[in-house]
Amino acid sequence: MAKRKAIPIETRLRLFAESSGHCQRPECLDPLFPAELNGVKHIAEIAHVLPHGKAGPRSKEVPSGEFNPDSFDNLILLCPKCHTIIDKNPDAYPRAIILEWKRNHLTNLAIKQGIRLYENRSEARAALISKLSENKAIWKKFAPIDGSEFEFDPESETALLWKQRMKSVILPNNYHTQSILATNVSHMTADEHEVFAEFKEHIRGLTDRHICGVAGQAIRFPKKMEEIFK
Template identity: 60%
Template sequence: MTLRCLPLLCAPQIQGATMADRKYIPQETKLRLFSEAAGHCQHPDCLQPLFPAEMGGDKHIAEMAHVIPHGEKGPRHEERPDGEFEADSFENLLLLCPTCHTKIDKNSPSYNRVTLLMWKSNHLAALAHKQGVHAYEERSQVRNAITAAMAENKAIWKRLAPCEGTDFEYDPESESAKTWSDRMRNVILPNHLRIQRIITANQQHMNEAEHEAFAQYQEHVRGLIERHVCGVSGRAIRYPVQLDGIFA
């Protein structure tokens, strides 16, 4: 019996004596996987969003795939490293859509360990290339590339974000709460991730204060992902207002 699909946002349901040696994958590992995948399949020829718009943006299709399986059987088992090895470690997992997960396991000779780890290592660069993220020659060009997404996020935040005393605060099932959740997953977070990729590709233009503001911004976005995607509340830090002036 093998466990092919591990849901991203909940613990795998392990049943039967043959599964006793498998460990619960920590929530922190799942969060890190999602964060580093930026919400997209890590197969470089796919890169499809793992929260499809046609599913409302609040349901994911992500599957955690093992590079090397548990035990002595399964795809790529012959490439298991010598010595101590943790199959459920972050280093041995990647995030794929169901189709790509099936492909790599059904045709494992074509998808060896080195290939899969290279996908994971180069994922953000591949995603940036697909989305037209560039390294610019001038600070002003970087600023222009991120301004629209920053402005859209700020406009949505001002119009829809909950404030003290609103029905959202007391009724998470209200229409305003549902609208806010939808915009967060389908607009704000994708914008944040794109902004991060553009800034990362152009860090050579940043000064020390901007590096500090960007580090705080990255932590802010991680917290938003944990709260709005993974359901871990109370961990997001405030948006660093210093970022508003980056590359200005």
């Protein structure tokens, strides 16, 4: 049997970014960075909607023409329990249903988290300010670059706490903030649209480095985010 190719890092990054760190099965939506693991590890599994070959779950739906099973469009991010559920009972979870989960994921997640389209800019800002403030406090205390309270040592307790807080607090807060902004994009000015675009790229870079393990320079947190919806 030929060895499968690894799923491209760009695809994995996009899956994590678009899941906002939560299982994409709407009946679940559990965090993929559970508190009991202290943010050090995630439990996410990349599930194939249609399988490699002719014997896997939903194999009857595999098209006869050219088909890339490892493409973004054929993958979904799930917790281990939900991955097992859909593959153990494929007739109950056909391709159309799973792709619908993926399309509607951010809407479903926003509803679960109480995110909505607010009536005005002030309400939208009030909804996101606590997440921004918490991240800023962690950055000031633990960040290895420009943090004011220590000289960074990658083996130090502070460095380990920074890595843990990044996965357990900062990234989940960023995903949550991104969902609020996406839902309330109609309240943004033209300049704020640009700031939001920079913020999304900032999140992608952090996800790339801290979740997918790809070294590189993420763009810095856009300072104008602190003023958004003011």
